[in-house]
Amino acid sequence: MKQKLSIIKIGGNVIENEDELAKFLQSFAQLEGLKILVHGGGKLATQLASQLGIESKMFQGRRITDAASLKIITMVYAGLTNKNIVAQLQAKQCNAIGLTGADGNTIEAYKRPVRDIDFGFVGDVEKVDATIINQLLSIGLTPVFCAMTHNTHGQLLNTNADTIASEIAIAMSAIFETTLYYCFEKKGVLMNVNDDNSVVTDINSESYEKLLLENIIADGMLPKMENCFHALKNEVNKVCIGDTQMLNPDANLFTTLTL
Template identity: 60%
Template sequence: MKTIKVIKIGGNIIDNKEVLATFLKSFATISGPKVLVHGGGKLASKLAKQMNIPVKMNEGRRITDAETLDIITMVYAGKINKNIVAQLQANNCNAIGFSGADGNTIVSIKRPIKTIDYGFAGDVKKVNTKALEVLLNNTITPVFCAITHDTNGQLLNTNADTIASELAIGLSSIFNTELYYCFEKNGVLKDIEYEDSVIENINTKSYKTLKENNIIFEGMLPKLNNCFHAINKNVQKVCIGKSDMLFNFNNKHTTITK
């Protein structure tokens, strides 16, 4: 069984043209099947402000009304996604841009209203890998933005970390899957002020202890929940750190294990 890498990049790479160009040049050299998932960075919020559309957030998550959905669809599935695909083509990596609606790859439902109405936010329910399998077996790299659909014509804003996790799980029936979350830190840190305080391995038991002692909290919790969800659903390896870990595995990073 072949090994596939599912790699998620965030705003720290997307928001800087030079950093993005360097990353994509290196990404193109990764051998074997691979999938790239990207978030939206700051561009959607910047454009919303220029158009006098309020940017509403709750605990780091965007509240997506109809106007905001239009903007993020243009930015995520349009400008950012197509720019990445074009740069990969320039680096001899044949790529195709995807939202979850393309090829019916990722189906979501609109998030139910509990205490907060997140609007057109989607929670992933199903990943269909048939179209992806054909592309991957023909050395074509899918590039996913953070947009899914509900099969009834509605696009939905969906967390990019979740998309990466669900794609890795979905592809695990065809490949040995490895999931990499690239962000601005060297990994999960014991001390947020000290960049070298990387926790090199976290398992289910140590994760519980780290949460109880408030070493891991707030923004890192949803990311790690996605990691453990993946590792418990047949994903072979999950790593968090700077993108350098993809090209030099000796670089410090955090590995998630059962």
């Protein structure tokens, strides 16, 4: 029987709120068993870029990463945000280690091909080294990955944090029974976007198609759900979506996805 492993992704709406981040990290530190944290930080990167007079360019909600933006992202993701999270986890007796995909060659990626638009230094994940990550876990370290990878030729790449979390969960599923958690500002997938408590608690492949047809799942939730089902179709045991309370043992108002 495989040992259980939790992979948790948090987004910018949690990171930029000190109180929410502190509550989340307390829950994360207390979470039993082996675990991995993946974080973004796009809103903080946009703020710093603005302060430095660098324009942040977006296309359909995705960041276009030119050379100047990549420097900002590296400073914020791999520096300030990652090390702040690691330091806070150490204070909560969780022995965390902060990583990019370049560290230990854990996550290789390739520059996204130019199609309708050139996203610049944006990477799509090619390979996750489950062996190295497992070695870190086996010596009692909790990996904390920021949303950066590399191309093995010296180039750092900005990479979607939801995708990184999904690909790590898939790679680790060969060794562990994996559960992937996406933490964001809502309590889960909502039947009514104006009612925060209208959570759809269970979604499978069949009900997902129905929710799509009814336009209940749409817009920004679509790429997240695509990552969820991509993970499930590649041996991840289950995926959960909810707010920072989702990790608490008595939590019951969040969305669980299965095949």
